Amino acid sequence: HRQYLGIYEGAMSSPTAREYVEQADLILMLGLTLNDVDTGIYSARLDPNLMVRASKGEVLISHHRYPDIALSDFVTALANKTTHYTHDFPALMKKQGLLDFPQSGTKIHxxxxxxxxxxxxxxxxxxxxxxxxxxxxxxxxxxxxxxxxxxxxxxxxxxxxxxxxxxxxxxxxxxxxxxxxxxxxxxxxxxxxxxxxxxxxxxxxxxxxxxxxxxxxxxxxxxxxxxxxxxxxxxxxxxxxxxxxxxxxxxxxxxxxxxxxxxxxxxxxxxxxxxxxxxxxxxxxxxxxxxxxxxxxx
Structure with missing residues (x-):
């Protein structure tokens, strides 16, 4: 996606991706489980008060739980209520031209x-x-x-x-x-x-x-x-x-x-x-x- 920032995994994330996620005003999680890998061995700094989590037939908003809501229904309703977003959001993960590859005699890293x-x-x-x-x-x-x-x-x-x-x-x-x-x-x-x-x-x-x-x-x-x-x-x-x-x-x-x-x-x-x-x-x-x-x- 042209606005793809990279993968967030707590301390394992790139510094830029981590900054964007952890300083966001709202974090929308779709089908995500906050397990040890996705949180970078629980190093993620995510404020529960700023989270909306939709998965496993329920939606969690801050500390409130709304059961019996299918993920597909939630996403459809959210899309129907969302207006077109025109903010110029930078895409940080792009394929960069690889310079000077291969370097002769250099060990592969x-x-x-x-x-x-x-x-x-x-x-x-x-x-x-x-x-x-x-x-x-x-x-x-x-x-x-x-x-x-x-x-x-x-x-x-x-x-x-x-x-x-x-x-x-x-x-x-x-x-x-x-x-x-x-x-x-x-x-x-x-x-x-x-x-x-x-x-x-x-x-x-x-x-x-x-x-x-x-x-x-x-x-x-x-x-x-x-x-x-x-x-x-x-x-x-x-x-x-x-x-x-x-x-x-x-x-x-x-x-x-x-x-x-x-x-x-x-x-x-x-x-x-x-x-x-x-x-x-x-x-x-x-x-x-x-x-x-x-x-x-x-």
Whole structure:
């Protein structure tokens, strides 16, 4: 949408999006649950007196509850009562031209990876994202109209993306799947790529290989966050028709991505090696917030 500001997730939000939401005169929430993820691990600063929440067959206005109101009826009635709004409201989330990509010999970083993916997103691609830092990083994606973004963001179930993309592609063959998945989540359910291959599907799989459970490392470091090193790019030898790419640099990522886009006959899997200490901006913001709480700061 031309007035899209980005995704609000409490402390994980961009500073601008957070400022707009938390300083708004009114917050209208449609079908939203205020869970741990949507509130940035309960870091959201939202005044209940300024909220209108419509979901689950009821409407909550400030501290008042109005039961037995369907969300569709509420939205229809609200639209019928709303006059045309002419205020020039700035759209802050726009695809920006990616300068100097790729930089030869430069290691690929998660921010640059997401920026590059933003340049290829179109209505012919649907994004299926797993749980982990790939999910937090993906809040910077600008998914276009008539495309889709699938994620288990409420339950945060690891291992969602590869099998979910299988169902999405079979239900809508016109949209090719772009799968974003961490190395830990892939080791749980990535074997479903063999089913993708059996049905002749050709998703583009980006493995965010940060060598373990990066989100868990952020909570508590320890050897329990380490996992076995897989050569994900070699899985075609086991699962079937998969073209793999082992990626360490921006140049390798750019070349592999271009080849994957034009290769519509088989699965393309990019094993993208990221540094353990290279979290997404959203993860950094949340880390700073939680660090302040631990140190007794607001």
């Amino acid at each position: 998660i921010v640059r990876l997401i920026e590059r993916l933003n340049q290829i997103l179109g209505p012919e691609l649907s994004v299926t994202c797993d749980t982990g830092d790939c999910l937090f990083a993906s809040i910077e994606l600008c998914v276009p109209e008539h495309s889709n973004f699938y994620a288990s963001a409420f339950y945060t179930c690891m291992g969602f993306a590869v099998p979910a993309a299988l169902g999405a592609q079979l239900s809508d063959p016109k949209q090719r799947a772009l799968i974003l998945v961490g190395d830990g989540a892939f080791q749980m359910t990535g074997t479903e790529l063999s089913t993708h291959a059996r049905f002749g599907l050709a998703p583009i799989v980006i493995v965010f290989n940060n060598h373990g459970y990066s989100t868990e490392r952020f909570i508590m470091e320890g050897p329990f966050n380490d996992i076995s090193e897989w050569r994900f790019d070699k899985l075609g030898e086991v699962f079937g028709s998969i073209q793999g790419y082992n990626v360490f640099t921006e140049e390798e990522f750019d070349n592999a991505l271009k080849l994957a886009i034009v290769n519509t006959k088989q699965i393309s899997l990019l094993n993208v090696h990221l540094q353990k200490d290279d979290p997404s901006p959203a993860m950094r913001r949340l880390g700073a917030h939680l660090g302040n709480l631990v140190n007794g700061k607001k």
